[in-house]
Amino acid sequence: MTRHTVTLVVNGTTYTREVDARKLLCDFIREDLGLTGTHVGCEHGQCGSCTIFFKGVTVKSCLMLAVQAHGAELKTAEGLSSDGKFHPIQEAFWENHGLQCGFCTPGMLLSALHLLQSNPNPTEREIRLAIAGNLCRCTGYVNIVKSIRAAAEKMKLGQAAQNP
């Protein structure tokens, strides 16, 4: 089995590790970097639990190999909060009961962020299309959609406060 040296930036921190060529990126993030906020559900690209930001766009980290991330910049669920404070999307999920068991939540948060970055005022249909790659088996999605709507409002208010 070929081994590779992988250097990459995750949530602003640079890591260097030796990995097997066959190791999936999601397993690398959890096992080699110890960042267990990225969840692994189906392991074949159906459930979206392992969604992360890879070079600025969301991807399913179970459909990539760790070696492919060499030199790349990643963001995982751990990278959402800053200075011990929740990201507005995390606050909105908390306040609107946007999770029950929480397994799908990291992927949902990142898909929501991806949407709100390009579309700060999404319709319900746009929200539902944006999370079409993320399965939730608890909530029935209603409160997740509500949370993302609320997050959009919070982020707009946050922007307004920063640029009065």
Add this chain to the structure above:
Amino acid sequence: MEKYGDEAKILAGGQSLMPLINMRLARPAVLVDINRISGLDFIREEDGSMAIGALARHAKVASSEVLKKGCPMLPHAAQFVGDVQVRSRGTFGGCIAHADPAAEFGAVVYTLGGEIVAQEIKGSRVIPVTEFFLDALTTSLKPYEMVTEVRVPSLQGKLWSFRGIAPRFGDMVLAGIAVALELDGGGNCRWSRIGMFGVGSTPLRASKSEEKILGNRLEEKLIAEIAGQAAAEAEPASDIHASASYRRELVRWLVAWNLRSVRQQQQEKKQ
């Protein structure tokens, strides 16, 4: 690729190959990751054709201004491929080389009569799409060849419609139809393409139906006739998702829907 032959697989976006590997349905000894090859993600117009680089991601196809102008059926079809994450990562060349008979992009390229550029160490060749798809997940690519570019004719001056039916949004279709027509001032058809996907082991064209439209106007009686003819030309199989006869009914309904949509566009254009 010459060294490893069948043992090696090219890894592009990985949205089809990686699930197969994860489920141990594919066990390639060697993976050749082409994602770091620069300059293969272009989308440009060349001599009236759209040239799409093998590494152009689905999201780029969906938002490409060049395609929206020259071949809007492709960005339209892109929105039905997978989900946001799949479209961030999946590539046009990978989708074509994977040759899933229910894939939207393969259907558009086949319907419009595109070409595939295949590269090997010694040089490249251009394969007409009619000689590319051999069977489900099987193409005429040699084990040491790689798709570098796909060319699709422009749709300018033509009317088109595209629709598939899937059990859930973003799933593979049970049946899908792509229609492109050129109508003269009197509404008579002088060029026609009716492509079918998900209803055969490769994308198909309903060539008898295409001929039947030529020289005619899109009247309700003709639409019903063409839809029935296309349903007869489909080669659907039964599986866990739908029976062959249900898929044939979907073809009939979708062809009629698409032809009416084209007729509607023509009427709006006239006004």
